[in-house]
Amino acid sequence: MITIVDYGVGNIKSFVNVYNRLNIPVKIAKNSLDLEDAHKLILPGVGHFDHAMSELIKSGMREKLDELVLIKKIPVMGICVGMQMMGNSSEEGSLEGLKWIDASIKKLDETKINQITRLPHMGWNNVYSTKPHILFEGLEKEALFYFLHSYYFECNNKSNILAKTEYGDSFTCAAFNENIYGIQFHPEKSHNYGEILLNNFSKI
Amino acid sequence: MLRPRIIPCLLLQDNGLVKTVNFKNPKYVGDPINAVRIFNEKEVDELAIFDIDATVLNNEPNFSLIERISNQSRMPLCYGGGIKTIEQAKRIFSLGIEKIALSSSVVDNPNLITQIGNQVGSQSVIVVLDVKKKLFGGYEVFTHNGKKATGIDPFKFINNAQNLGAGEIVINSIDRDGLMKGYDLGLIERVRKTTTLPVTVLGGAGSIAHIAEVIEKNGIIGASAGSLFVFKGPYKAVLINYPNSQQKNILYKKVNYENKK
Numbered sequence: 001m002i003t004i005v006d007y008g009v010g011n012i013k014s015f016v017n018v019y020n021r022l023n024i025p026v027k028i029a030k031n032s033l034d035l036e037d038a039h040k041l042i043l044p045g046v047g048h049f050d051h052a053m054s055e056l057i058k059s060g061m062r063e064k065l066d067e068l069v070l071i072k073k074i075p076v077m078g079i080c081v082g083m084q085m086m087g088n089s090s091e092e093g094s095l096e097g098l099k100w101i102d103a104s105i106k107k108l109d110e111t112k113i114n115q116i117t118r119l120p121h122m123g124w125n126n127v128y129s130t131k132p133h134i135l136f137e138g139l140e141k142e143a144l145f146y147f148l149h150s151y152y153f154e155c156n157n158k159s160n161i162l163a164k165t166e167y168g169d170s171f172t173c174a175a176f177n178e179n180i181y182g183i184q185f186h187p188e189k190s191h192n193y194g195e196i197l198l199n200n201f202s203k204i
Numbered sequence: 205m206l207r208p209r210i211i212p213c214l215l216l217q218d219n220g221l222v223k224t225v226n227f228k229n230p231k232y233v234g235d236p237i238n239a240v241r242i243f244n245e246k247e248v249d250e251l252a253i254f255d256i257d258a259t260v261l262n263n264e265p266n267f268s269l270i271e272r273i274s275n276q277s278r279m280p281l282c283y284g285g286g287i288k289t290i291e292q293a294k295r296i297f298s299l300g301i302e303k304i305a306l307s308s309s310v311v312d313n314p315n316l317i318t319q320i321g322n323q324v325g326s327q328s329v330i331v332v333l334d335v336k337k338k339l340f341g342g343y344e345v346f347t348h349n350g351k352k353a354t355g356i357d358p359f360k361f362i363n364n365a366q367n368l369g370a371g372e373i374v375i376n377s378i379d380r381d382g383l384m385k386g387y388d389l390g391l392i393e394r395v396r397k398t399t400t401l402p403v404t405v406l407g408g409a410g411s412i413a414h415i416a417e418v419i420e421k422n423g424i425i426g427a428s429a430g431s432l433f434v435f436k437g438p439y440k441a442v443l444i445n446y447p448n449s450q451q452k453n454i455l456y457k458k459v460n461y462e463n464k465k
Contacts, residue, residue, distance in 0.1 A: 013300035017275055046297065047325030081325070110400075115461075117424045118400040120327035120371050124249055125206045144207075146250075146280050148302060148327050167206055189280045189302060191247045 001025045002202060003038035007059035009052045010044030010082065014188040018195055024202050032064035039074050040202070041065070044188075045081030049105065049151070050093030052081045062098075069100060073179045075204045076100075083153055083175070083182030092151050101177040102156045108149075112168030119150040121167045127174070127185065129163045135174070135181060135200050136163060143193045145185035147173075153182060207456055208419045209249040210447065211428040213406055214239060216255040216285065219269060223430050225382030227334070227350035230256070233434045233442045236269070240276045246446040250280045252305070252374070252404075252428060254332075258286025259308050260348050265292060267299065274300035284332055293320045297328070305374065307332040308347035310365070311354055317368040326369040333358050335391070336378045343391060350378045359398045366399050373399055374428070377407030384410025384431050387418050396422055404428050412447060412455070420458040 002019060006012045006028045019026040029035045043065075045052045056062055069076050078086045087097045090105030097105070110118045124144045129136040136143070152171040155161050162181070163174035173184040181201070187194035214236065215222050221239055222230035233239075236253070243251055253273060258265055265286045274281060277300070284305025287293055293304045304324065310316050310331055321329045334350055335343045335358045345356040362373050375395050377388045387408045395403055404426025409415055415427045436443035447455065 008298075011297065011300045011302065013271075013274060013298070017300065018278070046302075046328060048322060051323060115424055116396055116400060116422075117402050120402065121206070122327065122372065122402045123206050123209045123424070123426075147206075148280070150327055186280070186302070189278065191244075191278050195278075 001027055002040045002042060003027045003029050003035065004042045004044065005035075005061060005065070006030050007056045007061060009055045010046050010079075011188065012044060015042055015044060015198070018188050018198050019202075022195065022199055022202070024199070029061065031059065032061050035061060035064045035068060038068060040204070041068065041074065041076040042201075043076060043078040043082040043085070045079065045083075045085060047081060048092060049081060049084055049090040050095045053085055053093070053095040053097065056085065066098070069180060075179045075181070075201070077181040077183060077201050079183050079188070080149060080186060083184055084151060086180060086182050087153055090151060100180045101160055101175055101182060103153050103160070103175065104156065105151050106154050107151050108171065109168055114168070121147050121149055123147065125165050125167065125185075127163050127165055129174070130161055133162055133176070134204060135176075135197060137200050138196050139193060145187065145190045145193055147185045149184060153184060205461060206424055207249070208424055208459060209404070209426040210415060210452065210455070211250045211252055211404060211426050212243060212248055212433040212446065213252040213254065213428045213430045215430065216253060216266070216269070217257050219266070221434070222256070223382060223434055224256070227378050227381055234444075236273055237276055239434075239444055240273055242444045243446065244276065244278045247449070248279050248446050250282065250426070251277065252282040252284070254305065255285025256349055260351075265296060267295060270296060270301065271299045282330055284330070290320050290323055293324060297324055303328050303330050303372070305330040305332045307334065308352075311345060311347055311356060311361070314361075314364055314368055317365055317370050321369040321371070325371075327371040329370055330372045330374055331362075331365045331370045332374040332376060333361065334376045334378055346378060359394060362395060362398045366401050370401060372402045372404060372426075374404045374406060374426075380408030382431055383408060386410065386414045389418065389421060392418065392422060396425075402426060406430070412451065416455055416458050419455055423459045423461070
């Protein structure tokens, strides 16, 4: 079973829909009691970094999540702003992140983007996995995913990088630290490629 | 590398899908849920769905229909029609929609762009402008399905919308709608020079060659179409269609990635 953290920010329904299609049971957690039996988590997120962080804190789930992720070490995957919250801080806001992966969230450098359209980075782009990992099994070649963001996750420790994408500069679009995974793009809206990735996560 | 987006645009009226010509004479083309299922199979880049009744009839967005559409969709969805408040926008997001399209409400109150963007993220706030050519040059923004003239210059409005934190501009040519004779390339060029935001163009596409043309001239752009993806043949028989990955790869080759400053 996969538990999806619902703190009022993010497209919870899209994940439920994919896992329903895959016949993998899901549960939606709206408070720390709902998290009691969790053994695998998805942390979605869209929108402004500070808004997402403050809503997560308001939901009362943060402490329980820290316990599950940092002490019990259950697998967790953050998506989009859900990934960015796993870092230390973001140029988009002033609140501290969860600090689960040593990373700083930075704005994509517009001066490096050699075209009229700059930000947000919107649409389908290649994802190149930089090391073999079960999360990207079957996605090693020419996997395309849907992106919608202006900020990215810069790992302070390069060994945390799992995959990269090019937009202007090359940036980290997937990162991990032991049981903790972050994905910048939207597997829940990326057709078959996304389904493969979400299915892979269920097997971790 | 980033691909241009090829986006079917579906119009909702009375729980069904319709297609217009010059924003008039809506013709029934089918059931929205069924269409979404077919577009899933065709692995479309994105789907745009606009409720053309909501603003005109002063209705709320049809949340239950939006939810049923979203439940079926494996691709990114943009919804527009009747959104006036932050609460409505947030509710639509919670149903699994990635992008919120705003038109008449932000023409009346541009600050709504910032207010909604602060909550849901500005990258998800899409400004849609329906425009008509003016008799003596230039363009004007219309709302209420092309019935209400606003006196607003679209290029000035786009500039302002970017400053207010919009995430994308959709420019829809009322003059070209449903005619399938090609996009208004002059209009598109002016919009592109006005903003660094992603731009999606709508109105006039009648063939893949029209999409190729707009990509060749503009590189990374959203090329959207209604009639092209729901009609087939000279008698406009309803048949949902979309380029396959091979055809798309040919279109991507039209992008000049080196020289697009």
